[in-house]
Amino acid sequence: MDRDIIIVGGGPSGLSTALHIQRIDPHLAPRVLILEKARYPRPKLCAGGLVIDAEVILERLGLDVSEIPHVDVESIHFDFHARGLEIRMPKRHALRVIRRDEFDTWLAEKAKSRGIEIKESISVKNIIPDKDGVTVETDNGTFHAQVVVGADGSNGITRRCIFPHAPVYTARALEVITPSRSPRNTKYSREAPRGQEEAFFDFFPVPDNIAGYVWGFPTQVHGEPTRCWGIYDTNLLSNEKRPQLKEPLAKEMSRRGFDLDNYELKGHPIRWFSPDNPMSASRVLLVGDAIGADSIFGEGISVALGYGRLAARELKSAFEQNDFSFDRYKTHILMSPLGQALLARWFITYIIYSLKWKWFQVLLWRIMKPIVLVVAWIFVLNWGRRMQKL
């Protein structure tokens, strides 16, 4: 055996799994190896919005994300055609926005400093479990382990090797970065004063069969204030003829004084959580997007960090009992505060996007504000604090 535990992928879910193993069972830490196909700092298409649950999990690991460049968002707007509800948090930011190249590099450095070995620039090509262990074939040799953790993202090789015929619920997301200030003034292009930045999610594309929203976050790139825009579609409403995503994004940006054609547009799928999704097999666990991100928003960083916490517990008890079937892993996920939040979000996704009519969206975002806030507070957010402490 090269190592007892090989983690495929060094994004938030893989790094969180390793950091939690180190915290929960320090003797296991030197027996962990992360294989990452890229080299840090590596680009990752992501708006970088960290909700409170991500910060809670990091704090419990003894990590302070404010060490890296970030922008704190004071208020978040959930709108339908630019009107809806606003969320502020008492005495704290509503959202913290990081850049993923910086965040993942920082997290990888923390893992290395706590004794976790990461081999970069190694791409896993095949994963073959048998009754004695798992063979991991890469572009740089073959490794053997007792167990493999698939932390390789939405399109990861682990899931494709182990569950080639599993159902795949995949959202589309497009993203673009612009300067923070619009080149031309429109009614909506007013900048919030520094320190009072706002983020928005606008669900105006839903009646046009885009089961998602357009977003805009303040962010920074190498210390320069910028803005991240994007559009997310769960694909719940699309038939074979998928609606174009570029047009509604361009429309919203134009309304705020930006011309999308002047900037580089990038896209990436996001696999979202459904209770149907496979989560483990004998000697193999999945974490992060490999299982699925939140389905309403495609919010997956906090979720990835949370899966890491649950996987580490599962690995500790597997090695204690010498039982690598992992047949209770899915039950443990679904019963955890993270799993309950993901189940609630999955259920809410089908309601808010299937009822796509304009009148319902107006009712939801503009009229039912108190109900939406209570549901969000109880079922959608705050699962991080309910997770068992280390």
Ligand SMILES: Cc1cc2nc3c(=O)[nH]c(=O)nc-3n(C[C@H](O)[C@H](O)[C@H](O)COP(=O)(O)OP(=O)(O)OC[C@H]3O[C@@H](n4cnc5c(N)ncnc54)[C@H](O)[C@@H]3O)c2cc1C
């Ligand atoms: C456009 C867009 C915007 C988003 N915005 C947000 C947001 O604002 N907030 C939020 O919470 N979430 C957001 N997300 C979702 C978030 O990015 C993901 O949920 C999160 O990155 C999942 O983490 P992960 O560790 O599971 O996977 P990843 O971050 O995808 O990490 C997987 C890692 O595995 C490595 N890897 C892949 N294949 C192999 C292989 N064969 N061998 C070795 N290594 C491999 C990759 O290089 C990568 O480092 C967004 C996603 C997109 C696409």
